[in-house]
Amino acid sequence: MFHALVSIKQVPDTTNIRIDPETNNLIRQGVPTILNPYDAHAVAAAVEWKRKLGGKVTIITMGPPAAVTSLRECIEMGADRAILISARQFAGADTWATSYVLSEVVKAVHEKDPIDLLFFGKQAIDGDTAQVGPGVAVRLDLPVVSYAVKIREVNLEERYVIIERKTESRNEVIKTSLPTALTCEKDIAEIPYASLPDLVYSLRYEPEVWNAESPITFDPALLGLKGSPTTVFKTGTPEKHIAGEVIKTEELGVDGAVKAALDKILGVEGMASILGVQK
Amino acid sequence: MDKNQKLEFDVIVVGAGLSGSAAAAIAARSGLKVAIVERGQNPGSKNYFGGALYTHSLLEIYPDLWDRKPPLERPVTETGFWFLSKDGLVKATVQGGKVNSNPIDAYVALRAKFDAWWAEQAQKEGAFIIPKTLVVDFIRENGKVVGVKTDRDQGDIYAPVVIITEGVNNLLTQKLGLAKHDIKGDSAALAVKQLISIPAATINARFGLTDNDHGLAMSVMGDVSMGLPGLGFIYTGVDCVSVGVGVTLEALREAGIKPYELLQRYMNHPMIAPLIAGGRLMEYGAHIIPEGGWKDMPQLYTDGVLVAGDAASMVNALHWEGTNMAIVAGKCAAETAIEAHQKKDFSAKSLSSYRTRLDKRFIMTDLHQYRNLSHFLKTHPDFMAIYPTFINDALGMFFTGFGKPKGQLYKDILRSLTDRRPLLKAVGDIVAFGRTIIGI
Amino acid sequence: MSETSDTQQNDLPKVFIDDILMSLKYFTDEHEAHLKIIDTQVCINCKDKPCIQFCPVGAYRTQDGGTVQIAFQSCIECGTCRVMCPPANVSWKLPRGGFGVAYKFG
């Protein structure tokens, strides 16, 4: 039996975030929270392989009680079990403290119900750090394949998996032993459109809730803000760009405007050599 | 829970809007097993209006409304008409007196927020909400509707009675043959709106509102629609202002204008621009209003089916009523469904008591009374162009006619009307308009 | 040829609808276009192409050769084109459950 565990995060939909021009604060009003898109594809991949091999998919997330919505969405896609790890002590965790909590939870699940593949999205769209996946893998001493675009083969008898991952310049096909951790690009699998019974089941599903004391205990010194090596020193808004000179073909003629523009471009240091043209 | 179990309910409501969630709440409260099937990500995510909600209808569903802390914006403490000319404004507004009722008659609201809450209240009454699911057809047995088909695999849901509150694009109602025809371009308006973020204190200052417990809801006529049959509006939320304009579809097409440019033109009007200056666009949207009312009303029931709200063309275009009709009709539909369950009879004949219920309320009376309004506007295409501008000129002249013989002033005022429309025709317009709204 | 070169009628101000649409949230269905032109030739023969004007999100655009193309991704499901396309040449459906526009305020 195949057992996949997927670690997900509920995030504010960053495509909807705006800045208040007067106060420079984030406007959170009307910003929906969603299941991190890369995580959704990771869940889809886990479910796809569960359906091929038989077995089950467990979802974990560390977050506020409202993250139940995202867990239900994973159940809707076909996951079987969902765990919400939620407690005040976890608040303010950076990626290091987060990977500590998640790795402890994965360990606890694994002890009772051994895991073959540990899925993450490649990064969360609110922080874009891409660190939690590799972090958890290191803590658990698992091989990690990041930026996975395709799972080619999962062999439960011979205990290996073949995964295609994307690097900057090419794709690599990597074989690792099970269990393996992977972080997923969107290409890994398409989001399934759930059947109505699956959807209805998910709407009624109540995830297990784990806190800082039960069913497992954590080292309080490693949790939340206290357990985070990094802290936010300050925040601000990106600088506004200032409009440059605008010329008109009406006034300079087409050739005149083109020459003026090229002269200005070539006037920038280093530009002439990039364009292969002298100033 | 067994995933293979047949999905069966006592009542299916199609659409978690104002009407649907009201119907679901009433039916669930009586102990029926109710499912609301909603196509949006969440209840409210597809719903859009100007606008204001009417307190009487909310209280009718939840007498303990205020304890439930509804997410309303400001109460409407000033309302009425603004008449725009090219560069001027005449206000005919009411505040205090009858408007200062307890509770206040109307509240400004934002539908995505309100409808999510409204559906949650139905859920608390026991209704089961199935979001992200589109109803595409009906399940029929012996010619009777016994459930709905959705766009999902194994997507059938069964119930002996289905309440359709699908909104203005009533494809399901049409599919059942209940609607005689699709929406018509001359009796439906496209309304476009921008929701603009402005600090509450600025809103209070600009609109002359005492505090955040005072709000304004205006219908704006005249230059706003460039002479097309249509109306503008402006509503104050707590820290946002809704500005919009609605024009009949036919007129929009004939004029060949882009609705969002018409809206921008209204927002740029010298009397409107200062009210929203410095504001930030929070959301843009558009929706069709089924202004045909009575004339476009489909058959409201058939075997196993009831129709309510926009899907049933329950809109009073002149009074901007629609949400309250939708809510009350939803309640009437639910009561009918409850009665049908008691009688165990879901035939059209049994469900015909829905019509009786509606007849007893303001809904049918009002819709009948205003049945000729869209016809009037169609046959008097200049009505919205001429009179608001005239009012501006007339009052403008009246209040600036210093140092002139007053007899001449009145002649000038009269001429500013007759230049636009011969006197007899103008009198005819007014009489016809009066007859239309009185319902003769 | 520029997208901003549409001739302006009346005294209407120019509006960049794409910027305005940034205020909207969509769940785009990558697999299914809910709006389709039924017969491209009908659009080529349609002289006025009022859809270019009346669509409140400017989802209708003309292309080379006079065909009309729909950016269904920006549709807000109002229904205007279903009702007002003169030759009724739009196959109009609602997006699948969960997809399409999702108003945040309404």
Add this chain to the structure above:
Amino acid sequence: MTRRFWVYIEQEDGKAHPVAWELLGVARRLADEVNDNAVVEGILVGDNMEELAREAIQYGAQTVYVVDGPTFKNYLNKPYTTALSALVKKYDPEVLLVGATTLGRDLAGAVATSIGTGLTADTTHLAMGEVKGTVQKLLLATRPAFGGNVIATIVCRDYRPQMATVRPRVFTSAPRQADAKGEIVREVIPITPDMINAEILEFITNDAASVKLEYADIIVSGGRGLGGAKGFALIQELADALGGVVGSSRACVDAGWIKYDHQVGQTGKTVRPKLYIAAGISGAIQHKVGMQESDFILAINRDPHAPIFDVATMGIVGDLYEVIPAMIKEIRARKEAQHG
């Protein structure tokens, strides 16, 4: 005590990723900001790294620590993490910078966890600054968050090294000095067979990677103003003349005029080339957020009020179908004049 500013020299098949030289440049600046006893050093892991190590010295590494051997021929997370973590433990650097590439992010996340220190990902600005309650200056690592709407400066007070991954193209490359002197220190990190938990079976050329917008020096993008798919032939011609690649606004991708791989913007790629030419692009916010960091933006549009001009370094108001052919002609003429 020597304060070490470390740069991980990312390489693939013996070729350094250009971000490595950018990081050596910024590390030098950071080291100068604390001045006392600060050194810039490079870390190199791979097979046959001698030549690359010398190159790193020419780009400003005072010392290069090299972990060399067939075990490290291709990047694999575990052996590389083990090697880098061991060096960190041995030398206790103050700062460790890694390129925010796919490979660099994979490695940095694992290393930070294994040595137990803080890591700020995907930074776009770095400085050494005073922070209340600390004696020495800390690395102030600034990065965009929430889809670029906010920038946050992150510090790591109590753990070392202070780690950051840095976006390529944010900093300029350090100058190469052929006669630069530096030391190459060979390090031996034993990798036991059980530590090799992954094996690369093959490499595949990635078609999508062939549209290398993110790393292009020159991008010519077309928008709806092209009026049709055919317009991209002209865009391609200009791109060819300049030696650049073709980008697009979302509208054209939606319209099916060009493939998604070319899309620049919030829902496409974020680019920061030296030269970005936006032709017939109105400049919706969604597009601007993807390209406004470009060094030089030339906008060509008929509408003088198009919002693209707000972010353009230079704008030409005119018909792109007149301007671009003229521009192609002018560039070709100037190139010929140079070579001929």
